[in-house]
Amino acid sequence: MTAFDKELRSTSTPIPGLTVWDLPVHGDSRGWFKENWQREKLTARGLPNFGPVQNNVSFNDNAGTTRGIHAEPWDKWVSVATGKVFGAWVDLREGPSFGAVHTEEIDLSKAVFVPRGVGNAYQTLEPDTAYTYLVNDHWSPDATYSFLNLADDTVAIAWPIPLAQAEISAKDRDHPPLGEVIPVPPRKTLVIGAGGQVGRALRSEYGDARHLEYVDRAQLDISAADLAGLRHWRDYDTIINAAAYTNVDGAESPEGRRAAWTANALAVAALSRIAADNDITLVHVSSDYVFDGNLDRPYREGDPVCPVGVYGQSKAAGDASASTAPRHYIVRTSWVIGDGPNFVRTMTRLASGGVDPRVVDDQVGRLTFADDIARAIRHLLEVDAPFGIYNVTGAGEPLSWADVARSVFALTGHDPARVTGVSTREYFSAAVGPVAPRPHNSVLDLTRIEAVGFRPEDALTALRHHLTRG
Structure with a gap:
């Protein structure tokens, strides 16, 4: 169940810059309401003013739909509109934290700030799940990504729904292991x-x-x-x-x-x-x-x-x-x-x-x-x-x-x-x-x-x- 009326606050993770946020969700017999993105309040509590320019929504019919692990050349603010998601993040940036891992369940009352170059993957835990993400650059076919295999033994992500039973694209199944990943350079x-x-x-x-x-x-x-x-x-x-x-x-x-x-x-x-x-x-x-x-x-x-x-x-x-x-x-x-x-x-x-x-x-x-x-x-x-x-x-x-x-x-x-x-x-x-x-x-x-x-x-x-x- 979603926890209602949390206090807005952030929690750090083992991945530098990756933060998990509790969001206040207000609910009654009619449903619920939340401020999914409120720049003034969030930046006052330490979120980078990362300047989102595009809002994307991913809708997933079935539980077990799994996407990733992708490291994109932009920052992301990821949250759930309906349902529940298991998120997994792996630092693919050049530097001492390369390979660091964090996992978290995201429901309506949580959001995650994902810095540029951090690999992210999401597995839906309920049918009819939609999650949304703000990004601070427009999608481009020329954008350079880095990828990691969902089943990589080095990072050993404990997927709630085993990957053998999950719905995964052929492209995501073929991503390289950590030892073959080209680290993402800094901006x-x-x-x-x-x-x-x-x-x-x-x-x-x-x-x-x-x-x-x-x-x-x-x-x-x-x-x-x-x-x-x-x-x-x-x-x-x-x-x-x-x-x-x-x-x-x-x-x-x-x-x-x-x-x-x-x-x-x-x-x-x-x-x-x-x-x-x-x-x-x-x-x-x-x-x-x-x-x-x-x-x-x-x-x-x-x-x-x-x-x-x-x-x-x-x-x-x-x-x-x-x-x-x-x-x-x-x-x-x-x-x-x-x-x-x-x-x-x-x-x-x-x-x-x-x-x-x-x-x-x-x-x-x-x-x-x-x-x-x-x-x-x-x-x-x-x-x-x-x-x-x-x-x-x-x-x-x-x-x-x-x-x-x-x-x-x-x-x-x-x-x-x-x-x-x-x-x-x-x-x-x-x-x-x-x-x-x-x-x-x-x-x-x-x-x-x-x-x-x-x-x-x-x-x-x-x-x-x-x-x-x-």
Whole structure:
């Protein structure tokens, strides 16, 4: 008999993420009523807000009808409309819980949340049984499944009605044993801008596991009008956007202005919509140029943006769009140094070439090495840090660009006195073409990123390591 008027609550199982829910069912002489799916109440009690898009109903004439074991590429909310079902779930996901098993009888007063990649099977225990399931992706003939044999000896499911007496399709009888099952990989992580300094650092940090995808503009143009149709986005869990238009001075020209706004603002808005629509975590790399640099203290995450150049304005617009994704991290950084053309490489070349450079000394900040940004992004994702903006730069005392240049000279065995400090105005006095305004204060406060357990490397220590590695 169905238990009426239970309290809404969940019970965990040996399979991570698979939860069994008691549902309140209200009955009287007329029949019964239940809220089979109520997002606000369920998410308040810990159910993932998994965003169902399709509702399916399976009606079964006879007791003993058995379907499965199928692992689909979507999450499911399974419940009974009439009758009773024996459910069996086997974790077929890649990882340490592969092969874990849970079984449960489901009546009107129970529902089960089945995460993507968990094999599920159902055996009806009464005639005229109907069960229903919500899924968070539309069925597609191109969807990739994993399967397990219902009679597999390894998982040894104790079916209430023996499989020899059950009604089973020929296809379900022929599924492979556990030892031959191809584990379901996790949803993919997409790194956009893989050819840039931060993108290359992310590849070095994460490696080339099969759930990681690295793309440059030639492989995925995020400014494309049909971006939403260029991937099956439900296959992705995380998008890391390390792509940007970064020519600060070029952005002041008509052509550069269009390019900056397209890459730094409009494309980010499109990614944010995709992330919101497909339950994807969006990580977006931002810049100190969203500030005017006039504060006399380090900039905090909550300080109002006040960009003074086109590049900074386009980045600020991108930040505003990224913040609309329900699951987002905006990683705000400055003075990035990585694998590729950069200030440190230029100073190293000048030092060894006998050139005595004039370098700006009225802009102050901290170097940020791309591998530190990659480590910080990975840390935020792995510890499930609260969503929002995080400043990520090197640690230590702020320096001017001239101070950094002198450090490069000294660390490479050259006389730092060869570097002459000049003002920004003086440095650009003979420039041909547009010159963007620069923040004089690019120092970012690191309190928030440190509060979630990440320790940025001291900028000068990182500089020494960078020069040692060459």
